[in-house]
Amino acid sequence: xxxxxxxxxxxxxxxxxxxxxxxxxxxxxxxxxxxxxxxxxxxxxxxxxxxxxxxxxxxxxxxxxxxxxxxxxxxxxxxxxxxxxxxxxxxxxxxxxxxxxxxxxxxxxxxxxxxxxxxxxxxxxxxxxxxxxxxxxxxxxxxxxxxxxxxxxxxxxxxxxxxxxxxxxxxxxxxxxxxxxxxxxxxxxxxxxxxxxxxxxxxxxxxxxxxxxxxxxxxxxxxxxxxxxxxxxxxxxxxxxxxxxxxxxxxxxxxxxxxxxxxxxxxxxxxxxxxxxxxxxxxxxx
Amino acid sequence: xxxxxxxxxxxxxxxxxxxxxxxxxxxxxxxxxxxxxxxxxxxxxxxxxxxxxxxxxxxxxxxxxxxxxxxxxxxxxxxxxxxxxxxxxxxxxxxxxxxxxxxxxxxxxxxxxxxxxxxxxxxxxxxxxxxxxxxxxxxxxxxxxxxxxxxxxxxxxxxxxxxxxxxxxxxxxxxxxxxxxxxxxxxxxxxxxxxxxxxxxxxxxxxxxxxxxxxxxxxxxxxxxxxxxxxxxxxxxxxxxxxxxxxxxxxxxxxxxxxxxxxxxxxxxxxxxxxxxxxxxxxxxxxxxxxxxxxxxxxxxxxxxxxxxxxxxxxxxxxxxxxxxxxxxxxxxxxxxxxxxxxxxxxxxxxxxxxxxxxxxxxxxxxxxxxxxxxxxxxxxxxxxxxxxxxxxxxxxxxxxxxxxxxxxxxxxxxxxxxxxxxxxxxxxxxxxxxxxxxxxxxxxxxxxxxxxxxxxxxxxxxxxxxxxxxxxxxxxxxxxxxxxxxxxxxxxxxxxxxxxxxxxxxxxxxxxxxxxxxxxxxxxxxxxxxxxxxxxxxxxxxxxxxxxxxxxxxxxxxxxxxxxxxxxxxxxxxxxxxxxxxxxxxxxxxxxxxxxxxxxxxxxxxxxxxxxxxxxxxxxxxxxxxxxxxxxxxxxxxxxxxxxxxxxxxxxxxxxxxxxxxxxxx
Numbered sequence: 001x002x003x004x005x006x007x008x009x010x011x012x013x014x015x016x017x018x019x020x021x022x023x024x025x026x027x028x029x030x031x032x033x034x035x036x037x038x039x040x041x042x043x044x045x046x047x048x049x050x051x052x053x054x055x056x057x058x059x060x061x062x063x064x065x066x067x068x069x070x071x072x073x074x075x076x077x078x079x080x081x082x083x084x085x086x087x088x089x090x091x092x093x094x095x096x097x098x099x100x101x102x103x104x105x106x107x108x109x110x111x112x113x114x115x116x117x118x119x120x121x122x123x124x125x126x127x128x129x130x131x132x133x134x135x136x137x138x139x140x141x142x143x144x145x146x147x148x149x150x151x152x153x154x155x156x157x158x159x160x161x162x163x164x165x166x167x168x169x170x171x172x173x174x175x176x177x178x179x180x181x182x183x184x185x186x187x188x189x190x191x192x193x194x195x196x197x198x199x200x201x202x203x204x205x206x207x208x209x210x211x212x213x214x215x216x217x218x219x220x221x222x223x224x225x226x227x228x229x230x231x232x233x234x235x236x237x238x239x240x241x242x243x244x245x246x247x248x249x250x251x252x253x254x255x256x257x258x259x260x261x262x263x264x265x266x267x268x269x270x271x272x273x274x275x276x277x278x279x280x281x282x283x284x285x286x
Numbered sequence: 287x288x289x290x291x292x293x294x295x296x297x298x299x300x301x302x303x304x305x306x307x308x309x310x311x312x313x314x315x316x317x318x319x320x321x322x323x324x325x326x327x328x329x330x331x332x333x334x335x336x337x338x339x340x341x342x343x344x345x346x347x348x349x350x351x352x353x354x355x356x357x358x359x360x361x362x363x364x365x366x367x368x369x370x371x372x373x374x375x376x377x378x379x380x381x382x383x384x385x386x387x388x389x390x391x392x393x394x395x396x397x398x399x400x401x402x403x404x405x406x407x408x409x410x411x412x413x414x415x416x417x418x419x420x421x422x423x424x425x426x427x428x429x430x431x432x433x434x435x436x437x438x439x440x441x442x443x444x445x446x447x448x449x450x451x452x453x454x455x456x457x458x459x460x461x462x463x464x465x466x467x468x469x470x471x472x473x474x475x476x477x478x479x480x481x482x483x484x485x486x487x488x489x490x491x492x493x494x495x496x497x498x499x500x501x502x503x504x505x506x507x508x509x510x511x512x513x514x515x516x517x518x519x520x521x522x523x524x525x526x527x528x529x530x531x532x533x534x535x536x537x538x539x540x541x542x543x544x545x546x547x548x549x550x551x552x553x554x555x556x557x558x559x560x561x562x563x564x565x566x567x568x569x570x571x572x573x574x575x576x577x578x579x580x581x582x583x584x585x586x587x588x589x590x591x592x593x594x595x596x597x598x599x600x601x602x603x604x605x606x607x608x609x610x611x612x613x614x615x616x617x618x619x620x621x622x623x624x625x626x627x628x629x630x631x632x633x634x635x636x637x638x639x640x641x642x643x644x645x646x647x648x649x650x651x652x653x654x655x656x657x658x659x660x661x662x663x664x665x666x667x668x669x670x671x672x673x674x675x676x677x678x679x680x681x682x683x684x685x686x687x688x689x690x691x692x693x694x695x696x697x698x699x700x701x702x703x704x705x706x707x708x709x710x711x712x713x714x715x716x717x718x719x720x721x722x723x724x725x726x727x728x729x730x731x732x733x734x735x736x737x738x739x740x741x742x743x744x745x746x747x748x749x750x751x752x753x754x755x756x757x758x759x760x761x762x763x764x765x766x767x768x769x770x771x772x773x774x775x776x777x778x779x780x781x782x783x784x785x786x787x788x789x790x791x792x793x794x795x796x797x798x799x800x801x802x803x804x805x806x807x808x809x810x811x812x813x814x815x816x817x818x819x820x821x822x823x824x825x826x827x828x829x830x831x832x833x834x835x836x837x838x839x840x841x842x843x844x845x846x847x848x849x850x851x852x853x854x855x856x857x858x859x860x861x862x863x864x865x866x867x868x869x870x871x872x873x874x875x876x877x878x879x880x881x882x883x884x885x886x887x888x889x890x891x892x893x894x895x896x897x898x899x900x901x902x903x904x905x906x907x908x909x910x911x912x913x914x915x916x917x918x919x920x921x922x923x924x925x926x927x928x929x930x931x932x933x934x935x936x937x938x939x940x941x942x943x944x945x946x947x948x949x950x951x952x953x
Contacts, residue, residue, distance in 0.1 A: 085326040176327035205326060216352075218320040221328040228328040229320055230335060240334035247330060 036064040072113070072167025073105035074193070076159055077144065078200075079118035081223040082176050084146035086202020086267055087211075091146040093267040094172040094200055100275055101170055102137050104285065106130060111167070114140060117155020118148020124162070149223055152177045156184035160191040169193035170284070174200050175251055178224060182254060189258035196284050197255055197262045199248070206244070206266055209237045299368030303361075310360055311353070355945035362938035366931040381446060381494055382418070382429045383476040384411050384453070387502035387525070388460055389437040389467035390828060390871075390901040394503070394628040396530045403526045404462050407501035410523055411457050414499060419450045432476060432496075433457055437465035437869070438829035440472040446479055463869035464630045464828040464896040468508045469500075477515070501525055504907025504919060507900070513913045524919025526906035531560035533586060534631025534898025536602065538620050538825065540638045547641035548613045551606070552578075554620045554634065557898040558586035558601040559905070567623040570607050573616045578607050579623070600899065615640035617873050617891055630871050631898035636825045637873075637891040644691040644815050645669075649676045650698030650713075655798045659807050660694070673698040691815040697791055705782035707814040709807075712755060712791040719761030719778060720787070726756045726771035729790070735766040740777070740786065740809045744802040751797075754790035782838075782861045786810045825893040831866035832874060832892045839881030840888075848872025868894045 040049060040060035050063045075098045083091040098114065105112040106128060113126040114137065125140040152173065159169065169188055175181045175197070188195050204211035209232070219228045230236060248264055255262035263282050265274060279285045325331075386407055397406035411433075418429060433444040433456040444456035480494045495517030503526040514520055536557035543549040558564040564586040570578040587601035605620075612618070621633035643666035648657060652670050660668050669690070671679070680686050680702050687693060687706025699713040708715070714722040729751040735741065746767060751774070759765050759773045767775040777786050797803045826832065836843065840860040845853050848870060855865060860878075868874055874892040896902070909918045 082326040085324065090326065174326060176329050178327075178329060202326065205330075213323075216320040218322045219328050219331055220322060220324045222324050222326055224328075226328060228331050228335070230331055236334055240330060243330045243333040247333070 037061045038064060071105070071108075071110040073102070073110045074113045074115060074159055074167060074169045075101055075105075076115040076117060076155060076169065076171045076173075077141070078152065078155075078171075078173030078175075079116045079123070079144055079146050080148045080150055080152070080173075080177070081118075081146055082174055082221075083200070085222055086204060088202070088267045090174060090200050090202050090267050093265075093271075095141045095144065096271060097198070097200075097265075097274070098170075098172055099138055099141055100271065101284075102128070102141075103134055106133055106137065112137065115155060115159055115162075116144045117151045117158070118146070119151050120154075121148065121151070122155050122158040124158075126162075150177050150179055152181060153179065153184040153187070156187040160187040160193075167193065168196065168284075170196045170198060172198050172200060174205075181251065185254065185258065185260060189260055195255075195258075195260040196282070197251070197260050199251065199262065199264045201264060201266055203266060203268045208232070208240060213237070296368050299364045302367050303364045306360055306364070307357070310356055352945055352949055355941055355948065359938045359941040359945065362934045362941060366934035366938065368931075370930045370934070380429050381432070381480060381496040383432045383434060383472075383496045383498050384415070384457070385469070385472050385476075385498055385500045385502070386411055386433065386435050386457065386460055387437070387467060387500075387506070388435045388463050388465075389505075390464035390630050390896045391467065391503050391505050391628065391904050392525070393462050393464065393630055394526060394530055394532070394904045396527045396627050396904075397525070402462065403503055404460065407523070407525045408457050408460055410525070411499070411501050412454050414523075415450055415453055415457070429497075432479060434472045434475060435460045436469060436472045437463045437467060438867070439465075439468070440475050442475055461869070464871040464894070464901070465867075465869060466827070466829070466897070466901045467502070467506045469506045470508050470512050473512060495519075497521070499523065500910065500917075502910075503904070504910050505901075505903050506910065509911055510913055514915065520910075520917050522910050522917045522919040524906055524908065526904070528906045528908060530627055530904045530906065531562070532626055532628045532631070532898070532902050532904035533558040533560060533564040533566070533622075534628065534896070534902040535620055535622075535634040536600075536631075536897060536899040536902070538618075538634040538636050538895065540618055540636045542612075542638075542641055543609065548611055549609045550612045550618070550638055551609050552618055552620060554605045554607070555899075556584055556586050556603045556605060557631075557902055558603075559589050559598070559898075559903045560601075561588050563588050563601070568605055568607075569621050569623055570610065571619040571621065572610065572612065577610055580605065580607075598903065600903070602899075612638055613641070617893060619873075619893075628902065628904045630896045631902045633871070634825065634895040635873055635893035636895075637893050643667075644811065645689065646811065647671060647676075647690040647693040648696065649673060649693060649700065650696035653696050653793060655792065655803075656694060656696055656711075656807070659804055660811075663808065663811070673700065677701045692811050703783065703785075706784075708783075708785035709810045709814060710785050710787045712789070714755050714757055714789070715778075715785060715787055717778070717780070717783065719759065719763045719780075721758040721760070722755050723758060724756045725753055726769075727753050729754050729769035729771045729774065731767050731774060732770050733768040738766045739813050740766060740775070740806060742809055743805040744809065745800070746802060748800065749795060749797055749802075751790045751795040753794045757789055779862065781859060784814060786814060825895045826868060828869055828871060828894055828896055829867045830894070831864050832868055832876065834863045834865075834876055834890050836860035836863055836878055837880060840878040841881070842877075842879040844877050846875040846877060848874065852877075868892065870894070871896045 037050065037053075038061070040062045044062050048062050048064075050061045053059070053061045077094050077098050079091070083094060102112045102114060109129060112128040112133070114124065114128070116123040123144065125137065128137055152175075156171075171188075177184075185195070185197070204213060214232045217230045217232060219230050220226070221228070252262045254260075261282055261284070263278065265278070269278070275285060386404075388404055392404040392407065393402050395402050397403050401409075415431060418431070430446040430448055431444070431450075431453045432442065432446045433453055435441050435443055443459065444453050447453060476496055476498070480496050495515065498514075498518065498520040500520055501523045504522065504524060534557055535554055537553075537555040539553040541551050541553070543551065552570055554568065556564070556568070565583045567583050568580045569576055584603055584605055586603045589598050589600045591597075592599050607620075610618075615638050617635055618638050619633055619635040625632050643664055645667045646660055646665050647669045648660060649671045650673055657670070676698075677700055680700060684702065685705075691707065693706055693708050695708055695710045695713065697712040699710075699716060703715055703717055714720055731746045731749055734746055751769070754769070754771065754774065756772045759776050762780055763773075763776045763778045765773040765776045767773070773789060775786070775788050778784070792798050792803060832845075836857070838860055840857070843855045843857045843860070843863065845855055845865055847853060849872075855863065855876075857863060863876070865874075865876065871894050874894060876890040876892070878888055880888050907919065909916050
């Protein structure tokens with residue numbers, strides 16, 4: 001927790017916040033950081049008149065300061081049933097990661113919003129600010145279950161249109177959606193979010209051969225319930241790895257083209273390593 | 287070595303395969319119990335299998351270890367049903383010739399269950415036949431089988447047939463002999479049945495090369511002169527043991543003392559084929575009565591390998607028995623006091639004729655040389671006749687020739703030459719088959735029948751004849767010496783007439799100055815006196831034919847063979863009787879009833895001996911060496927073809943266990 005306290009969420013973009021925060025804003029405000037001068041106009045706060053210039057030039061100029069705004073931090077957690085699996089459990093991992101990121105946001109006085117998207121529903125917890133909201137955030141996450149069907153597109157559209165203010169959007173999902181991820185990401189990519197797509201994959205999804213996938217299997221899709229008969233031969237396993245690599249590469253290409261940061265996270269990865277190393281290197285945390 | 291497999295029941299295997307393989311593959315898909323496993327998403331798995339889906343069934347077949355194991359097990363069972371016979375040495379032929387050795391050495395009692403080698407060979411041949419035809423109802427086309435028994439000569443016991451019962455009956459009917467072993471006749475007989483000449487194209491020969499199954503101990507005399515032709519294959523079933531050693535009697539001879547005709551001297555040669563020296567006692571039995579025993583055991587050295595000739599040379603010892611008193615004729619037998627595994631050569635016998643002298647007539651010029659030779663022989667009488675006197679006496683008594691054992695015609699030809707035994711010089715005999723057509727000069731022998739009894743110890747290499755009668759010999763004349771100008775010596779035996787004809791006058795050649803002339807003269811007298819066969823008391827070899835000249839009117843002729851069986855003989859011409867071949871050793875007695883009013887013996891004995899030097903080697907050969915190739919023997923009771931179905935079934939069970947184990951591990 002102490003190490004998380006030292007972390008902060010950063011954004012490659014400077015967004016307009018709703019209240020004063022700890023982020024520089026394009027808007028001029030009341031911070032201590034000087035930005036510019038402008039001519040005084042009627043009604044301006046006389047506290048910001050540069051009286052020294054008035055003495056020398058006999059003209060009223062107003063000092064403008066950069067206003068520090070809060071950061072809107074949106075964490076979207078995939079609650080589809082495909083997240084309900086893996087060892088370590090993908091949804092648990094997503095909730096822990098969301099908790100950690102949210103905590104960092106709260107500690108740094110960012111405006112944290114949580115979204116959970118699943119089948120035909122988008123659940124949310126918005127307007128969290130300050131460390132004291134940590135418990136509330138944790139309880140909300142604990143109450144979530146992964147039992148939906150897809151819903152990624154609807155979730156992203158809801159976030160994009162939800163008026164959460166522009167900021168950082170962290171999507172925690174395996175991105176294994178039967179109807180694809182493209183439409184959903186397009187929603188948020190066009191709305192000025194600094195989007196981080198963290199693709200959570202369980203170890204057996206990354207390397208099934210080494211995690212008990214062998215022999216003649218009837219694989220059941222936890223989300224759709226559809227069955228697929230697979231004989232886990234060397235050729236099939238090899239083909240699976242190729243398919244996975246192709247899928248990840250496709251998601252990465254799609255993300256890069258839309259300035260979305262994509263990062264594959266294997267759920268066996270230690271959380272500390274993820275937060276203190278991976279995400280710092282990827283520019284999400286500082 | 288190539289590996290050949292014969293399928294006894296291919297149709298059954300095909301039926302089983304067609305009826306089980308497709309259901310197995312179908313059942314595999316139905317039966318396959320896949321492990322149910324819930325995963326996050328099957329999306330990637332579907333994509334992974336998408337590329338393989340085009341040929342998904344084959345992929346499943348290819349990579350399903352369980353199905354592969356099941357198919358393997360089923361294939362093994364199908365192969366087992368097909369009853370494969372694994373053969374080392376060649377592929378299966380459509381025609382198989384069973385060559386079964388029935389020679390003397392095959393009587394060695396070293397086979398299992400105290401059987402003879404021939405019994406073992408017959409049993410193995412029967413088993414082999416049944417294996418070839420043992421496929422049951424669904425068996426494939428079995429090869430045609432011919433059965434040939436061979437020893438001194440070959441005999442087809444069963445021509446090519448598909449009838450196994452007929453072939454087995456032929457094998458069962460093979461009787462042992464004591465003959466020597468030759469194989470070339472067998473090849474000729476078999477090839478006569480497998481070589482077909484197209485009548486439209488006389489030069490074209492269609493050959494259906496047979497496969498030979500040789501059941502023998504491998505001691506075959508003429509192997510080096512035999513070759514397997516292209517396409518022919520042979521499997522050598524080695525019968526007997528290579529450790530069997532044998533000693534036997536290689537020769538026996540009896541000679542009467544010229545000064546004391548009542549006494550006979552018995553000579554014998556003992557042959558040892560063993561690696562160890564042989565020691566044993568010999569007995570002399572006369573007419574089944576023991577007359578003498580060697581005073582001390584006879585020692586015969588061990589056989590030696592001749593590294594130069596690559597042959598085995600037996601150890602030999604000559605044994606001379608003390609003189610025996612034998613005032614009459616009789617059967618003299620020399621035998622071992624103890625038998626070894628090959629009994630036939632442990633004895634040898636000879637029929638000693640009673641002491642008698644010959645009565646000779648010399649007709650014609652009475653040349654000094656001939657007269658001198660005849661006077662030097664121990665004769666009962668020698669009568670000299672001029673040609674005119676002989677013709678005159680013949681006219682008075684046509685049976686006059688029967689009064690003499692041999693009549694020598696010295697450049698003289700009687701008016702009547704219908705009966706009698708003659709030694710004729712120069713003047714051509716007036717009889718059918720001999721056609722004189724002139725005179726030839728300066729003749730030398732070109733072709734000589736070396737082995738003929740008349741030419742024993744007769745060297746004709748230096749013979750030069752200044753003038754000879756040119757004759758054309760046909761019919762039953764047997765030419766034994768021939769020059770470039772025509773026959774020089776011949777024999778003819780026709781009814782009551784037997785003669786030896788020399789077409790030149792010895793006085794017009796250098797022959798009288800050579801020792802061979804005297805030997806020829808003596809041989810001819812003895813040969814003629816014995817009736818045109820070998821010398822009277824010379825024993826026969828197994829396979830020889832017994833010949834006899836019985837008195838006219840002889841009836842109820844029969845042959846008493848070894849073992850005590852009497853076989854009647856139908857006689858057309860008592861003056862020329864042949865019986866045989868005499869295939870086993872022992873004493874054969876020809877009996878007859880003399881016509882009324884005639885005196886003389888009514889029985890004639892023949893001794894048949896197995897020459898141990900020729901057939902006595904009893905250690906089984908490990909291979910047969912033909913002129914161009916060697917064929918290793920299949921030892922003991924092993925078969926050339928081994929039934930593989932038990933092993934296939936065993937393998938199928940093992941594969942099923944493996945499949946079960948793999949399945950348990952997966953489920």
